[in-house]
Amino acid sequence: MTMTYSQDFLFMENGTSVPLQNIPEMEFSLFRDKILSMMDICRTEAFFALPDGEKGRYDLFIILADAAKKGFLLAKSKVKDSFLSLTSSHASFNRFEREIMEKYPDLKAEAHPNAKPLRFPGKEQETGVMDYFTMQGDAVHEVAVGPVHAGVIEPGHFRFQCMGEKVYSLEISLGYQHRDLENMLVNGPAGAMRHLVETAAGDSSIAASINYSRIMESLCDIKADEEAEKTRQFALELERIANHIGDLGALAGDVAFLPTASFCGRIRGEYLNMTAELCGNRFGRNFVVPGGIRYGVDKEMAQKLLPKVKKVSRELWKALALMFNAPTCLDRFENTGRVSLETAKALGLTGMAARACGIKCDARKDFPVKEVVSAQCVYEEEFPFQPNGDVLSRALLRFYELKKSHEYLFRYLQELQNAPPCREESLPLKKETLALSVTESWRGELCHVAITDEAGRIQLYKIVDPSFHNWEGLAMALRDEEISHFPICNKSFNLSYCGHDL
Amino acid sequence: MWKALKARLYQGYRTGNFPVKAPPALPERFAGRAEVDQEKCAEYKEVLAEVCPVKAISFSDGKISLDMGKCIFCRKCAEKCEGIRFGKEYRLAAMKREDLIVNNSYYTPPLPQDKSLAKLCGRSLKIRQVSAGGCAACELDFNVLNTLAWDMGRFGIQVVASPRHADCILVTGPVTKNMLLALKKTYEAAPRPVWVIACGACAVSGGLYEKSSQCEEKLEDILKVDLYIPGCPPHPSTILEGIMRLMGKGAGPENK
Numbered sequence: 052m053t054m055t056y057s058q059d060f061l062f063m064e065n066g067t068s069v070p071l072q073n074i075p076e077m078e079f080s081l082f083r084d085k086i087l088s089m090m091d092i093c094r095t096e097a098f099f100a101l102p103d104g105e106k107g108r109y110d111l112f113i114i115l116a117d118a119a120k121k122g123f124l125l126a127k128s129k130v131k132d133s134f135l136s137l138t139s140s141h142a143s144f145n146r147f148e149r150e151i152m153e154k155y156p157d158l159k160a161e162a163h164p165n166a167k168p169l170r171f172p173g174k175e176q177e178t179g180v181m182d183y184f185t186m187q188g189d190a191v192h193e194v195a196v197g198p199v200h201a202g203v204i205e206p207g208h209f210r211f212q213c214m215g216e217k218v219y220s221l222e223i224s225l226g227y228q229h230r231d232l233e234n235m236l237v238n239g240p241a242g243a244m245r246h247l248v249e250t251a252a253g254d255s256s257i258a259a260s261i262n263y264s265r266i267m268e269s270l271c272d273i274k275a276d277e278e279a280e281k282t283r284q285f286a287l288e289l290e291r292i293a294n295h296i297g298d299l300g301a302l303a304g305d306v307a308f309l310p311t312a313s314f315c316g317r318i319r320g321e322y323l324n325m326t327a328e329l330c331g332n333r334f335g336r337n338f339v340v341p342g343g344i345r346y347g348v349d350k351e352m353a354q355k356l357l358p359k360v361k362k363v364s365r366e367l368w369k370a371l372a373l374m375f376n377a378p379t380c381l382d383r384f385e386n387t388g389r390v391s392l393e394t395a396k397a398l399g400l401t402g403m404a405a406r407a408c409g410i411k412c413d414a415r416k417d418f419p420v421k422e423v424v425s426a427q428c429v430y431e432e433e434f435p436f437q438p439n440g441d442v443l444s445r446a447l448l449r450f451y452e453l454k455k456s457h458e459y460l461f462r463y464l465q466e467l468q469n470a471p472p473c474r475e476e477s478l479p480l481k482k483e484t485l486a487l488s489v490t491e492s493w494r495g496e497l498c499h500v501a502i503t504d505e506a507g508r509i510q511l512y513k514i515v516d517p518s519f520h521n522w523e524g525l526a527m528a529l530r531d532e533e534i535s536h537f538p539i540c541n542k543s544f545n546l547s548y549c550g551h552d553l
Numbered sequence: 554m555w556k557a558l559k560a561r562l563y564q565g566y567r568t569g570n571f572p573v574k575a576p577p578a579l580p581e582r583f584a585g586r587a588e589v590d591q592e593k594c595a596e597y598k599e600v601l602a603e604v605c606p607v608k609a610i611s612f613s614d615g616k617i618s619l620d621m622g623k624c625i626f627c628r629k630c631a632e633k634c635e636g637i638r639f640g641k642e643y644r645l646a647a648m649k650r651e652d653l654i655v656n657n658s659y660y661t662p663p664l665p666q667d668k669s670l671a672k673l674c675g676r677s678l679k680i681r682q683v684s685a686g687g688c689a690a691c692e693l694d695f696n697v698l699n700t701l702a703w704d705m706g707r708f709g710i711q712v713v714a715s716p717r718h719a720d721c722i723l724v725t726g727p728v729t730k731n732m733l734l735a736l737k738k739t740y741e742a743a744p745r746p747v748w749v750i751a752c753g754a755c756a757v758s759g760g761l762y763e764k765s766s767q768c769e770e771k772l773e774d775i776l777k778v779d780l781y782i783p784g785c786p787p788h789p790s791t792i793l794e795g796i797m798r799l800m801g802k803g804a805g806p807e808n809k
């Protein structure tokens with residue numbers, strides 16, 4: 052067994068904060084070696100730079116997810132002008148380092164093997180114009196798709212290198228959705244902050260507002276009411292359910308299995324409407340706030356929702372059974388768009404996409420927040436099927452997650468007494484502190500990190516969307532695959548563009 | 554096949570009554586168009602200007618006005634001052650930007666003065682959607698109109714892939730710098746005449762991203778907008794009602 056250095060890092064639990072000075076600082080080459088020595092047991096949760104005030108000088112922060120220890124390992128290192136890239140040793144750093152270089156042009160990740168633009172901020176380079184990987188030869192052809200796609204969907208550019216029908220490589224170039232979100236969150240707390248965070252990826256607003264609220268709670272030393280906390284988890288599961296149903300319906304649609312496609316389209320709406328019962332908004336905007344929830348939920352409301360969930364879920368199981376029993380669908384899903392377990396680990400994939408490759412990870416179990424009871428995840432009972440990283444695995448996993456989420460829904464609705472509303476107040480934040488919150492959103496681990504300065508203002512607010520890790524997974528899924536399988540591969544991941552571009 | 558037919562019978566007929574027979578079924582806590590009581594707001598001026606995260610509330614000549622085009626319906630203002638109420642009025646869309654400014658409590662949804670779209674496309678409107686920095690919420694709640702619950706196809710409204718087939722471009726998002734070129738090219742590629750719909754607070758006014766350094770130009774400064782649909786995101790019924798009004802089908806059923 053190789054030696055690890057976990058004792059040299061600071062250990063931190065989910066949803067807590069630590070004074071910046073407690074985070075161990077290491078000389079860069081040690082920092083690099085120690086991080087790489089941990090990669091067998093940890094996942095790269097976040098890697099980012101914080102300007103030191105002086106030109107070219109930065110603090111690099113690493114946050115590793117250590118599921119066995121049920122928490123995170125932190126360390127930092129001072130660098131000037133450049134540092135030796137970690138990407139060549141571990142692919143999961145690829146996007147993080149490109150992000151650092153793009154955000155801070157005076158800091159370079161030396162010897163980065165793939166130092167291409169990530170989000171194209173600024174004017175120097177036309178978005179999507181970059182040095183793509185290409186193949187030469189008479190039989191080779193290139194297919195370019197996007198930024199504007201055929202359907203109603205966000206923009207991104209896909210570049211395929213094909214021989215006949217077969218895809219040899221897919222390169223994905225994003226950045227079209229870049230709104231400069233992280234910079235807009237600096238210097239707060241300001242009134243728009245929570246709202247901005249909620250729109251980081253509009254289909255994961257509840258996960259995002261849970262993270263934001265937890266960070267603010269730990270920076271202000273307040274706690275959410277217990278019943279309100281359960282209600283937040285309820286909203287989170289509603290979000291997961293709605294999105295999973297939408298995706299399963301979209302998969303059915305892409306293989307022209309119209310009954311399930313249309314049933315799911317309607318049923319998804321029923322769950323969005325339940326979210327709207329909580330707060331008036333179908334995406335759960337303005338519901339989760341620091342301190343609890345903004346609109347109360349009482350027993351009466353729970354009793355009204357309960358029969359609705361019962362009825363709609365019955366319809367859901369029938370709609371899905373139809374698809375999962377149709378050989379025409381299974382044939383298209385099975386062994387399509389495979390990502391191997393090794394690839395998934397090397398890329399640091401997260402969430403549902405990682406579980407579908409056989410990785411047992413789920414923030415709800417791996418990184419519990421003290422005293423918070425989340426919904427159960429699928430891997431607690433071992434996987435109920437053999438996941439092999441294909442479209443079918445991603446579809447089946449969604450199905451089993453839907454079952455688990457419904458168990459939580461029923462339990463919550465039966466047990467709820469009264470979750471009171473809470474007013475959002477602005478309280479002073481702890482100074483020179485780092486706060487961290489990770490929530491298992493429907494796509495995977497959504498990570499938020501905030502750092503405050505000596506005046507208690509937000510100096511950095513980092514958002515790592517699960518899509519940031521998983522886009523590379525989609526690119527790998529297409530290797531040696533038929534190009535006509537792109538739509539179902541893409542839907543089986545259903546990644547966020549704006550969550551990546553921020 | 555029998556299984557599919559059985560499942561079809563079980564699921565039943567699910568297209569909603571809106572907008573043909575009834576107003577939309579809206580949640581209890583829905584926030585529709587604002588109503589402003591000037592008297593009650595008088596002493597809350599500073600508080601209101603301060604509390605609004607998108608600066609949708611402004612004052613002139615001692616009167617307050619609330620810009621629905623900027624509003625993200627967070628209702629922080631209504632929490633502070635009872636002079637502002639968010640009712641159940643879902644018919645928020647307007648053809649003119651000024652019509653989104655609210656300073657009283659009376660309202661009838663405005664009808665299009667320019668009837669050109671109604672004449673040419675009143676019974677068949679092909680829409681190319683372009684997301685230009687949208688967070689996916691507007692996109693999803695527009696897309697949902699294609700599902701059988703809303704079935705906008707029955708009114709001749711259809712989403713098309715190619716701008717060459719489009720009568721109308723529906724834009725979501727605050728128009729990021731990085732999407733500006735693609736948006737312009739899509740617009741250029743559509744045959745004339747072409748109409749533009751701004752869907753959601755970001756597209757209407759910049760919304761939360763008005764001050765972003767990466768979203769400099771506003772949609773209405775780039776293209777002439779024919780329909781503004783407020784909301785963050787707008788409810789599907791608000792989107793559908795707005796489009797149908799533009800198509801000359803009159804205002805949607807009132808929500809009493």
Ligand code: SF4
Nearest residue numbers: 605624625627628630
């Ligand atoms: S509801 Fe609209 S006007 Fe009122 S504070 Fe929120 S964004 Fe501003």
